[in-house]
Amino acid sequence: MTKKYKPVSNKIPKMLHGADYNPEQWAEYPGIFEEDLRLMKLAKCNVMSVGIFSWAKLEPEEGVFNFDWLDHVLGKLAENDIYVFLATPTGARPAWMSEEYEEVLRVGPNRVRNLHGLRHNHCYTSPVYREKVSIMNSKLADRYSTHPAVIGWHISNEYGGECHCNYCQEAFRKWLKDKYETLDNLNHSWWTTFWSHTYTSWPQIESPAPHGEKMVHGLNLDWKRFVTDQTLDFYKHEVKPLKSVNPDLPATTNFMEAFEGLNYAKFSEALDFVCWDSYPTWHDNEGDVNQAAWVAMNHDMFRSIKGGQPFLLMESTPSLTNWQPISKLKRPGMHLLSSMQAVAHGSDSVQYFQWRKSRGSSEKFHGAVVDHVGNEHTRVFNDVAKVGETLNQLDAVVGTSVDAEVALIFDTENRWAVKDAQGPRNQGVKYEKTVAVHYQAFWKQGVPVDVIDMDSDLSKYKLVAAPMLYMVRPGVGERIEEFVKQGGTFVTTYWSGIVNENDLTFLGGFPGPLRHTMGIWSEEIDGLYDGQTNSIKFGENDLGISGEYMAYELCDLIHAEGAEVLASYQDDFYAGRPALTVNQLGQGKAYYVASRNKQPFHDEFYSKLIKDIGVKKSLESKLPVGISAQTRTDGNHDYIFLMNFGEDKQAVKLPKGEFISMIDGASLSGKVELSPFGFSILKRELNDVRI
Ligand code: GLA
Ligand code: ZN
Numbered sequence: 001m002t003k004k005y006k007p008v009s010n011k012i013p014k015m016l017h018g019a020d021y022n023p024e025q026w027a028e029y030p031g032i033f034e035e036d037l038r039l040m041k042l043a044k045c046n047v048m049s050v051g052i053f054s055w056a057k058l059e060p061e062e063g064v065f066n067f068d069w070l071d072h073v074l075g076k077l078a079e080n081d082i083y084v085f086l087a088t089p090t091g092a093r094p095a096w097m098s099e100e101y102e103e104v105l106r107v108g109p110n111r112v113r114n115l116h117g118l119r120h121n122h123c124y125t126s127p128v129y130r131e132k133v134s135i136m137n138s139k140l141a142d143r144y145s146t147h148p149a150v151i152g153w154h155i156s157n158e159y160g161g162e163c164h165c166n167y168c169q170e171a172f173r174k175w176l177k178d179k180y181e182t183l184d185n186l187n188h189s190w191w192t193t194f195w196s197h198t199y200t201s202w203p204q205i206e207s208p209a210p211h212g213e214k215m216v217h218g219l220n221l222d223w224k225r226f227v228t229d230q231t232l233d234f235y236k237h238e239v240k241p242l243k244s245v246n247p248d249l250p251a252t253t254n255f256m257e258a259f260e261g262l263n264y265a266k267f268s269e270a271l272d273f274v275c276w277d278s279y280p281t282w283h284d285n286e287g288d289v290n291q292a293a294w295v296a297m298n299h300d301m302f303r304s305i306k307g308g309q310p311f312l313l314m315e316s317t318p319s320l321t322n323w324q325p326i327s328k329l330k331r332p333g334m335h336l337l338s339s340m341q342a343v344a345h346g347s348d349s350v351q352y353f354q355w356r357k358s359r360g361s362s363e364k365f366h367g368a369v370v371d372h373v374g375n376e377h378t379r380v381f382n383d384v385a386k387v388g389e390t391l392n393q394l395d396a397v398v399g400t401s402v403d404a405e406v407a408l409i410f411d412t413e414n415r416w417a418v419k420d421a422q423g424p425r426n427q428g429v430k431y432e433k434t435v436a437v438h439y440q441a442f443w444k445q446g447v448p449v450d451v452i453d454m455d456s457d458l459s460k461y462k463l464v465a466a467p468m469l470y471m472v473r474p475g476v477g478e479r480i481e482e483f484v485k486q487g488g489t490f491v492t493t494y495w496s497g498i499v500n501e502n503d504l505t506f507l508g509g510f511p512g513p514l515r516h517t518m519g520i521w522s523e524e525i526d527g528l529y530d531g532q533t534n535s536i537k538f539g540e541n542d543l544g545i546s547g548e549y550m551a552y553e554l555c556d557l558i559h560a561e562g563a564e565v566l567a568s569y570q571d572d573f574y575a576g577r578p579a580l581t582v583n584q585l586g587q588g589k590a591y592y593v594a595s596r597n598k599q600p601f602h603d604e605f606y607s608k609l610i611k612d613i614g615v616k617k618s619l620e621s622k623l624p625v626g627i628s629a630q631t632r633t634d635g636n637h638d639y640i641f642l643m644n645f646g647e648d649k650q651a652v653k654l655p656k657g658e659f660i661s662m663i664d665g666a667s668l669s670g671k672v673e674l675s676p677f678g679f680s681i682l683k684r685e686l687n688d689v690r691i
Helices: 032-042 068-079 095-100 127-144 166-180 183-190 217-245 288-305 334-344 379-391 412-420 431-445 476-485 512-518 599-613
Strands: 016-021 047-050 083-087 150-154 254-256 275-277 311-315 347-352 406-409 449-452 463-466 489-493 520-527 533-538 548-560 564-569 578-585 588-593 595-597 627-633 637-644 650-653 659-661 671-674 679-685
Touching (some): 016 379, 047 068, 068 083, 068 127, 166 183, 166 217, 217 412, 275 288, 288 334, 288 449, 334 347, 334 627, 334 637, 334 679, 406 431, 476 588, 489 512, 512 578, 520 578, 533 578, 533 595, 637 671
Parallel strands (some): 016 347, 047 083, 083 150, 254 275, 275 311, 311 347, 406 449
Antiparallel strands (some): 533 548, 533 564, 564 578, 627 637, 637 679, 650 671, 659 679
16 A cells, blocks of 8 residues: 655755744835745745735725735745745635625524624635635636745635524525425434424525524534535635636645544545644643653544545644643743654644734734744744754655555544534533544554544554444445455444434444444443443453453443354442443454443553554664654655653664665664653664564
């Protein structure tokens, strides 16, 4: 499966390094732009994202366009060998537009139209807004799509949110008609006979509202799907005029960490490459190791959206944010380390928000490369320059892939449904945390993981884990069964196989379409109050796991129907009932984890499992706590990133073979020492040494 991808642009086959850049904020400050160019070179930046939110400068009055300033900026950047992701300015509108055309403003779920303000406060359906966007984007395309500086389109900025105006209601009803064709189908899928919710005409259907309908789960789910489709349609609407001028210039839009409002997987085909904005809360009370594993999982998810193609880290902060509850500075070393972490997981860039710290308004205290002091003599600037220097050593890593034999299913529609369910745990069903606990067990072992949605191809993996696969869409159960029969190992947990794609429960026994594969029947599920626990105890088992582990919050009461019982509950009326089972099916095995367990269970279970089935690690070596190992490869060479997220100095033992440091070219053997927040990038020639 190893693949070397092309760089985002042939103009610059290097790791990209840069920032969001809005020089128009500084137009009245003579000398700043020239100083920026000097500083960009010092910081070893080679790319800037220009024009994000610049509409009011580009079209100060309706129909009056001013591109002179942008011509100047792009021209100078090109002269200085700095490339540009040129943004469409649609993340915010100019005031004249809201004033003239009320319909461009968003209507909230309470059906009240917003006033002008903020950003992304516009309707994706509004014909006027769409027309204005087309005009603007066509002009940008005509003028800049073959500009020497421009290497790609940065479409809008962090799409998100929803509008409940009449245009959107109409579009939603049309979407529903296309999907269900008849009201009978819709009523059945949404189970509207309950509480006399039956719809007898299409106009009766309204989007969910706090003062109206919010309890019909099928409606909630379809509304979220519609919002994704409408946003994606808007993205395509933006891209059309751009591609009609130069189809070869790639386009993307920046995604957000763990954002729930959109099903990003649906954007896969429409984007030429994926990028995302990462703002971890380093040094918080959860600890950097937990944070590092969570960020790693996000990187892996964004990489997996386009089947493993490298992504870009489009934004990160060089120091702190100003919108999290606490704005903590990155400790020395963390900026470089976290930047390398992105690259290790498949990013071909490290970019920031923003280049120069704003003087006023809401982000004036957000970290930036150039601080209010205005020069290069700051800790942060030096940290950034160090990242630039390091990225310059990594040309060979550009386009390389991550070869994962493990996939973790983290599915957005499932996430929506399981959280809306009103089921065994309403004070936080913890889907994200649950997936993260499973992920962390692999991360600690240095096992590369793809994080995929349930419709992805499973056949290339040895092990697929799908925690809380509450929703099982059509065909997924069959594909999982086939995967296992063909020799794959599948793991799922309690609260899986409960509803179909319409959020209607499966009849005839849970876990529905997974019942045969898992060889169990789940009869009922117990919710435990905070502080209450059970425990699960292992009997004889082939994995060689022994002892007892704590179970809490959710305990599924299952019957083995052909599966072998590996561990059982110790307490309560279900003491002795199965808590972990394995079912042999064809050439493969399917494990059912019936209880919610803590991290130590997952660490032990997965470390034994990957050993049992021979899953490849990034480095065949035991990793000390806090060390992450992640490999990118081009099929001929491995680039192994060893990263220390702990506060102690650690050493990683190297297996036999020749390792060369990518940073200083030194040849390494024996062990590698990693200082706190230190890292090492090793190159090794491949003669298939990895097991
Ligand atoms: C997001 C946005 C940026 C900026 C940063 C601040 O990622 O895209 O415009 O607001 O957050 O962290
Ligand atoms: Zn609308």
